[in-house]
Amino acid sequence: VGGGVRTLEDVRGLLAAGADKVLIGTIALEAPETLHTLSARFGRQAIVAALDVQSGSVWILPGHVPAESSPVAMAKLLEREGAGEILLTSVDREGTLQGYDLDMVREVAGAVGIPVVAHGGCAGYSDMLSAIRAGASGVAAGALFQFTDATPRGAARWLGQNGVEVRT
16 A cells, blocks of 8 residues: 555554555655664565656656666665565656566666566566566556456466466
């Protein structure tokens, strides 16, 4: 669960309501040390840091506030500060159905020891497999499920048939 999460109490409330993981966005980039506090309190596995990349640069608020860090450097910092996972979003590709930014996935996933979830641009099940082969531990898709006949169940079935371990 994510969006508007700003405080320890927000995280506590979401986890108490049944969330498995909480996505921390803006605050993680503005004050990465916050991740340390959250992961110490709730467990690293519950804290996912959002890393939005637009035009090759990390953005705290996409299109509004650039961070002075490369995607790889920021991913390493987020991991060091306590993120248990990274949601890596290519803002440029989000909603475009043009495929994930595989170079970015490869670079970031290869630089950290925590799971990286590819997000932004997925056009089909084969894109998901390509992102996993590029190093992503998981994939996220929105427009694919909104604007095509693809389904999450279909994705899991197809990925499973192509050698990817999936939850069913």
